[in-house]
Amino acid sequence: MPDPITKEAFAAIVADRGLTLSPERFEEFYALYPLVREIRARLRNPRGYDAEPASIFSPGAF
Amino acid sequence: MTDLCFLTIAEASRQIAARKLSPVELTRAFLERIERYDAGLNAYILVTADKAMADARRAEAEIMAGRSRGPLHGIPIALKDIYNTAGIATTAHSALFKDHVPAEDAVTTRLLAEAGTVLLGKTATWEFAIGGTSFDLPWPPARNPWNPKHDPGGSSSGTGAAVAAGLAMAGMGTDTGGSIRFPAAWCGIAGLKPTYGLVSRRGILPLSFSLDHGGPMCWTSEDCALMMQALAAHDPLDPGSADVPIPDFAAALSPSLKGLRIGVPRHFWETDVDCGAETKAAIEAALEVYRALGAEIVEVTLSPLGTYNDTGTLISRSEAYAIHEQYLTRTPELYGAIARQRISMGALVRAPDYVNALRLRGELIRELAAVMTTVDVIVTPTTPDPAPLLGEVAAFMSKRKSLFSRAFNVTGSPALSTPSGFSSDGLPLSMQIVGRPFQDDLVLKVGHAYEKATAWRDRRPVIAEPFAAAAQ
């Protein structure tokens, strides 16, 4: 589990993400945020520059 | 010697095939010219002279034995230094990759080798194809052969400078927002960003996987066509690669454009961007040439250029950051300041914004496709102005001065830049020709017809001897 972040730092994130949260919802998402960071960490593993994501782009598909 | 270095591929390959021109002599001429002039241009990061001579000797032996590999056989080329070359350093012009020696060739590197080309060396680039004209890297930035005080454009700056200066007969660039067409424009050469998926990206250091394109930079569109014949191939291991029929690019070239419908989104350069008067005049003159060649000019309207640009920039920065994140967080000091700053921008993007940019991308593709049911190609300038002084690019390129290229990375369309004249200062002006997906052959034909109808391809930069001497 990543280190918890401060409420001030989380408030900055909430503002940056364009969210307006009631105090109750702020607390709820603050409590959930470590989960987001855990998910985020799980997506990272060392990968080379040649890694490719699952879907790329196909100009003919549109 | 200089004459040999100013041949086009088309001319040289005819002479080579007729055994009137020796690939060994040709290669030696280029190596000597690089030796003489590149200190003032910094087009090359690495000159692979021994390999070039070996390649040339092999080509010559094969040709003498009657085993011709086609029009690229014995042609000296250069690769932007983000194309992997087995056993040869591939630095991305970055301290981070200073000692990076790939084990394998990029697919395109291999295809060009199999076509019999001679590798002269690895050319300068903006760091990781994004860092702009930088002075805080292990190698200096490339300079513009038309005036070495000026910028060559980027990111395929070394390839642009080398081809224009006759330091390579052709070269490879990559293009994520204009990085083939932009230096082609400022260096006065032809450069094609092929349709996304037509040329393999495998083994080219990525900047933004959904916008990256590899493609040729040559003196003429015809030469780009000859290069494309070797480069276009389905690569099942590149997940972005398209499995489509490959046209005969050279056979498609013809001087007549009778019945061709050219769409002109004038609002791009009349209102969306502050475009220089000389560029505007050159594009109008070019349209007159096209009329004379039998084409019909049709006014078309697309979304404002800024919508295309913002979409492309947001996707590009997001993907670049995702690619570099692990390296940028561990060793930020190994990046130059501009690359670090530009790539780091991607860390600030929210996932939903990236997702929405991809959705908007789909809408823009459908918009362009709808317009292109009424016209065969679209013509715009490539850049709003000719090259400024070296290093002034970043300040010079505001939103109101954006290139016209990025829109077609967003749509994945084939887009060619070809010179459309010269400024009063003697710097190249340029136009862009855009086609429907996988109609790269038509785009090259439209560029070729214009080049044949105008005299611009007869003029080469004169690199002042004193400058070259002084630099040595």
Place this chain on the structure above:
Amino acid sequence: MSDPTFLTIAEAAKLIKARKLSPVELAQACIAKTKRLDNVLCAYVELTEDIALAAARTAEAEIAAGGWKGPLHGIPIGLKDIYDTAGTRTTGHSRLLATRVPDEDATTVTKLRQAGSVITGKLGTFEFAIGGPSFDILTPPARNPWNPDHTTGGSSSGSGAAVAAGLVLGAMGTDTGGSIRGPSALCGLAGIKPTYGLLSRKGILPLSQSLDHAGPMCWTSEDCALMMQALAGHDPGDPASARVPIPDYAAEIGKPVQGLRIGVIRHFHETDNPATPEVLAALEEAIRVLGGLGCEVVDVTLPPLADFAAVGVTIMASEAFAIHEKTLQASPELYGEFGRDRITMGAFFTAADYVAAGYKRRELAAKVAEVMKTVDVLMTVGSPFPAQPIDAVPKYLFFRTPSLTMPFNVTGLPALCVAMGFSSTGLPLSMQLVGKAFAEPVLFGLGDAYEKATPWKSRRPAMALAA
């Protein structure tokens, strides 16, 4: 005819073709049953009785004239209320779209109509296929016919309830992280999330474009095969639509399954997201049954379930928030709490997270493909537990506990849930069978063999038996 509403599609189709069962009578029976039960079950957002009866009369006339179109002709089918229906309200079960009437049918709806099926109406869903079970949205949530105090699972909850109770013979669901398989599992159905790209999503309200799948929910695997036959096919209107040959989906129905290699992903349901002892015991029994049918059952190991969940949750939340951000800002009061808050989670992911999820998705798909070279089918549970009480579903379950269904949205592989018995409390249990890409017929054949070897399909919810 005792109660035609509990016929399978296969059975009803035979009778209809032979003109021994009237599509009009069948539709009327389904409608009458809906009127009797739906005030409790809440399976429907809107029953379109007149449209259904008109379609049934048309079908009956066509068949009488010798124009039988195939096994769906005259079969009552319900649609999750995120499938666009021309002229009929399509709400996403949300107050936000309470009055939205599309001009066009979804491609899959067109295909169902062309096959002659009788569309009965619009079925309940979690709000926008993510927010539920919720009591603060357009209409109350669907309840489980096996015990109406319990949830159906979601998000295709009305589809699950309606098929189990025999309000329809088949239904359409959608599945972004398990929304076909969850309710199929908890309601005792067969439900398939087909291979990504096989069924068009054009005209279906999106939740997350790179994970969304449309698919059928029926009483049996065979019925799923019959519906798939009408539904599958390339659609240029869906950018992710695959161009693949369409096989005979019923080709393996009734065929021996001897020699099929089944890989049990034991760590998924034993350690990564442990199922209840009852579910685990039922799965072991199912493995014995399949072994008895001649299948070769081996254990396989995939990457940790949490890796798949991380990829799925990141992509789903990011894409869902991208779709809903503007309306969430403009009219948050029109969303239910679960939908609003689950979607809002997407605001916290960065573009780099989303791209990293794309990398990880390819890595995981490659590892699963590697394992799939050694077996024909993967197997795990359909749900780690039977249906919970409807008021006891945690808001962030999906974020906290790695889903057992999401791995196959992430990899795009076809996954079929098949009923495998009942809990001590009489609630359905389910297994999940996963095939190679576009190998749906193998799954239908295996599901069918298991259903025929076990007694589970002869049991229907007590409340839905004839009054």
